[in-house]
Amino acid sequence: MKIVIAPDSFKESLSAAEVCRSIKKGILQRLPACEVVCVPMADGGEGTLDALVDATQGHRQTVSVMGPLPDMQVDAEFGMLGDGETAVIEMARASGIELLSNEQRDPRLTTSFGTGQLISAALDAGAKRLIVAIGGSATNDGGVGMMQALGVRFLDKYRYPIGHGGAQLSRIADIDMAGLDPRLAKVDVVAACDVDNPLVGVRGASAIFGPQKGATPEIVEQLDSALTCYASCIAEKLGCQVVNVPGSGAAGGMGAALLAFMQAELKPGITIVSETVSLPDQLQGADWVITGEGRVDGQTLGGKTPAGVAKLAQSMGIPTVALAGSLGDGCDALRQVGIVACFSVLSKPCSLAQALASGAENLTATAFQVAGMMVNLPHRE
Template sequence: MKFVIAPDSFKGSLTAKEVAEAIENGIKKIFPEATFVKIPMADGGEGTVRSLVDASNGSLITKEVTGPLGKKVTATYGLLGDGETAVIEMAEASGIGYINEKTRDPLKATTFGTGELIIDALDHNVKKIILGIGGSATNDGGAGMAQALGVKLLDSLGNNLQFGGGALNSLYKIDLRKTDRRIQETEILIASDVVNPLVGPKGASAVFGPQKGATEKMITQLDKNLTHYAALIKETTGKDLVNFPGAGAAGGLGAGLLAFTNSKLEKGIDIIIDYTKLKEKAADADFIFTGEGGVDFQTQYGKTPYGVALAAKQAAPSAPVIVLAGNIGDKIDILYEKNVIDAIFSTVCGAKNLSAAFADSQKDIAQTAENIARLLKSVQK
């Protein structure tokens, strides 16, 4: 009997690898002779680096870079087991975790540190970069990232622009001559489920600006600045990104990457499924286990358990897909109606507060997996 175990992390308590190990430990008590294939997963957001590093026996690299507020921060990214692929979470360098209500300033926040991580990955001779762009503190259209890559963003006097989306109104010329040549030789897969355009009522500033501290006045200014920025990008590169789906992701970082690098946007979960070869590994599975910290009706929109279930059903149509979750939210009936998830179980054993649930998560996940395995065993008799 073969069990494929492909969960996401349980945010705040366990990595995806630790969740997979806990599930295996529980099932193994009942099926000690079974074959277990553990595949730590993610959806392109937080935990993507750790999951792919764990899945590929890669390594973590730590680098001091420029944070969103211009101060130095320590960021970590992954070099995967093939030695040719890096995986970066932009939030490590330019994320909302570096700001608070007092310090946030979307007019000045920069993606420069994300660009520095890209350059460091190139210095490690990678041929491909997987870049998750969720959780940004920025609204600069990826201008800071571009500057870190050597793109010159100049005002009318030939001076380099200051950091932040607030400075883009002074942009007069984009000079690509000093751009690091390696960037066009490196494939970048942008992991993002955001389909918002760069500007307008559904654009980066209007939709995501408020959570980064943007007032109505700032939103108007930033949107106008990004429109100007996009016009100069089109003039310089020929790329029209104003209404391109996903260009508004991460405060417009999607647009900056599409403009100045050899990149393409893909759903995060699809990238992870492809890289981990989930379908190939699940082809002869008897049961598929997946899960993450919380599951509800939104899980169908690119979250790990649903993505794993879709892939698993394509590879092994008769193998039941079982989802484990620390918290089961609203309207999960819609997940069953999709006919790709067969059962969803809460892993919290007993009444307990959140801190206790986090502390007990490894034990509780193993216990839940064991209980499910006992049921599967009884059905076989």
């Protein structure tokens, strides 16, 4: 039997490579003769840089940049792929939610400025193509901070530059493009999105992702209004409509900025990673696929790794099982993309801290049980 393990990371617990190793351990304990192929995946969020750089034998460079809050400095990596011309910018490295404690999370204040500094550093290193992975953000600033770092000035009605953070977007009255880094006109930019949400509205950046970044219902309303103002100014000054573009709401609206200011192609991150790691080739001859991430629910269908892996496996007639730290509403809908079963790796009630700390052993134990199921069921649909 051949089993392909192709998971995302379990956020704040294990990297995708560590998830692979833990699942493989459990499978081989139950099925020691099984052929197990590990393919660490990502969908535009955390881990995308590692997946792409490792798959192409590239390298990493570290830069000191502004963190998610203006008074923070962080050391963040960007990657150069094996072709020596393509840079991977993972915004979570500079502007990610995991860089902040729960008490520090406030999307009215957080900024994507450091991500812009990473892009500038990649251009300094000679990048001719940029893949900007925009999942895992702590921000809701529409990518304004990123563009401020790259030379764009966002001005209020008195012609004063606005400050940092999502709340500042409601002040934007004009956009001055004169200082935009001219090198951006000579590079191709692809935005690796992990969701397909629009910029504003009930499925927009603020409403869907604001609460996990520290936004109360009142703050969500404030931020959605600010992004609406921002989008209107982009339409008026740049002639670009970004409000309803799928993926424009990714990373607190960074998708909109990449589209409007860099003419980026918004592409599902799972597609980019699958192509780079040659996932279709890895799946050849497989009987089962195991995927997963920290949480699996109805939103998984919106561009997340488990759904992307399962769709590809389904097209090849291979059933997929998903493992997750927690399961939410909507898991049943995942059957439409080929996920035949979803399992939480938690075997008993515990705190979040305990769940994160025991991720590896829980994955191994669950994989052992899943392997027992697989050996007693038909492999192919």
